[in-house]
Amino acid sequence: MPLTTGTGQHGPRPRSHDREILRLAVPAFGALVAEPLFLLTDSVIVGHLPDPALGALGVASAALSALVGLCVFLAYATTAAVARQLGAGDVRRAMRQGLDGLWLAAAIGLAIVVSCWPLAPLIVHLFGASGQLATLAITYLRVSLLGVPAMLLVLAGTGVLRGLQDTRTPLAVSVGSFVLNALLNLWFVLGLGWGIAGSAWGTVAAQTLSAATYLVLVVRAARRQGASLLPDLPGVRAAGAAGFALVVRTACLQIVLVVAASLATRMGDAQIEAHTIAARIWTFLAFALDAIAIAGQAITGRALGAGDDVAARSATARMVLWGVVCGVLFGVAVLLARPVIPEMFGARGTVAAGLLAVLWPVALLQPIAGVVFVLDGVLIGAGDLRYLAKAGVWTTLAYLPFAALAGSLVGLWLALGAWMVARLITLATRAYGRAWLVTGA
Template sequence: MTSEHSFRPTAEDARLLKLALPALGNLVAEPLFLLADSAIVGHLGTPQLAGLAAASALLATLTYLCVFLAYGTTAAVGRRIGAGDLPGAVRQGVDGMWLGVILGVVLGLAGIVFAAPLVRVFGASPEAVPYGVTYLRIASIGQPAMLLVLASTGVLRGLQDIRTTLVVAATGAGMNVVLNLVLVYPVGMGIAGSATGTVLVQYGMAAAYAVVVYKAARKYDAPLKPDFEGIKQAATASIPLLIRTILLRIALLAGTILAARYGTEALAAQQVAWSLWGFLGLVLDALAIAGQAWISQLLGASDVAGARRATRRTIEWGVVLGVLLALVVLATRQGFIPLFTEDQTVRNLLEDVLLLEALFLPIAAPVFVLDGLLIGAGDGRFLAWAGIATTSAYLAAALGSYHLDQGLTGLWWALGVFMLARLIALGTRIRTDQWIVTGADRGASGAGTEDATAAAEVAAVTQTP
């Protein structure tokens, strides 16, 4: 192996880690909203907790599907920063934020009007439905703020100001606990207090981000009013990422549905295994987000050689991280499993499944990274088509395993097929030049400038004290 490809520290590693570590903190902070709500509402009673579970499942699904707001905005803003077009970068970000607000209003109204049937669809029992409806209707008021937060996060990632997103997310998570505790118990609002506290925090976070973007817009004379043509372009550009996200969600739901057909023990083991996989996915997502922000600026600056180096280095870090996480799972699974169940059947199933998780992590890690890099490059159309092909492969493998009665481990082998198919598709794409489109806009070449100088100038405006 040549020194060029050996895994030795490079000057670029510091930049990558500087982006990835705050991104990890941001990603971990976000799930604390639901965790805090569950812990606080759980002491009100089982029906209240069940109602929260149904409403939260719907809200989490909506947030998951709308993550394209963050991804698409990151790529668009990063390209403009790399090209030295600071006013254009802020303008793109503002368009994405307005798109988030509009979608939030539509989804929020739908949640208020259709709360009862939606809560029932997500499995709430008759005694839990009233509590779920109460929570969902109040929480739906926060949808415009929540989607504005998603879009704003994408803006700051594109500016490579991930520190601010970490500060806002961590502060919001802490305030959420305090407000919910006060409103649920001393004030006596019950489950409505939990939803109200979360909504207040969401609007507080949205306001914090709006102030940061406002400062940048004023400095670079970028318009803040809605530009409906720009909003339309942002929405159109986001469609491929939405398709990709829906396909990933289908794969997730299919695995859970098929696991349920093997019985309660299999479903319980699947829940624990998916929870661990999801947590490890956050770690890998942090690296993918860093690569996404980095690659968008390099392509915007027309630095093809730099983009290639950044791609190779980010993938190398992904492989190393995947191997390390696999070793951690192998070393800790014996102590991890008893924390979640005393049922020996479930423990036995988890023992087998966690071995497969460890086996697949070194494959999944570069998949996460490649996905993030291609999102940062704006290669959404390819990701959508690749998603159709790889999800079809997964569904075929999962259904084949089910018909052969291979049990829960068979479904996880199907996941391995899914990861391998994605690795082949994304890895083949990254080895070509088709995803490398330079300039401020994907599809239009432009002369680049010093992306680091542009990013540093914007960071001086957006960085929190």
């Protein structure tokens, strides 16, 4: 396991960066797309249930994603912290920080279950759902809440392994969890006839098994390094404080997505169903592009921990190029698949028409998304979290007027496009400077 970048005065060559990016990003791609594949699989299976089951899934999963998404710092901040300590040569301290992240994840997960279970009806109604749509959404949300602690432990455990420059193990765990989730959902929903609740129970079971796997792996690694497994309260508090800026940044992202889902719900059942499918496709592509950002977190944290700011900047330039190329390829893929996508999800009539319309902005925004996600990952890896929080606030404020003026589903997705352009400007401006290049442990 390399502890330094091995670069000279002028940094590594582009081909060296490419090998490192591929080594980390390719397995990370498989692990990252497993999560949206969970949702895509759920959408396909639930799509065979009578209406408005798919719309209820969209509302409930948007609420659940908002809750869990706020805690994504458990993966991102842990990756950066562990990678920086690894680059500085202190593996024992790296494992200690990883364990702090796991304890924090368990505490937050339990708190979410206790606080959100009785609030499930209110949460669903905040999305504008009513009648049978709301009833089904509440059922899905309440069952899914039971799996939140496991989801957060998976985030933290994944962050530990990524920080250790290991993205292959998370890939193996994710693939196994995805297969189990698909099989259980088919059995519970279509075989046993549990309906939308069966979809939620299948995901909870798969996530719980994944969390147990990460706990075993991290505990074994910590023991090998002589790190204590007991909770270190100052360390847990420090992990929480370090993640606060990422919570603000992530909250801003979630506000954008929640507002979009809420507005689509108010446009009608057909619109929320079309938006749900488009959002699933967008999320799938976003996680795929984020694989390069995960490599950026690990490479940047390790390079800066080793004191090599030249390598960090050189790797950033190369990863941005990768982001652009992959974004173009994904955009073309969406346009080529556009005619058959409605049929894949069982969309008919107005739902299919709305979906076909919004797939255009989904495709055209992919190159911009490629750059945005890469630079976001680089700055997280550098620990430039305060800037990301401030930028998140400003870009969200820029988005809200466009969303308010959107009178159609296409208009809503164009508002999301304006938000992505605002993120591109703020992140590119920061990356061009040197304020984020802070070296040392």
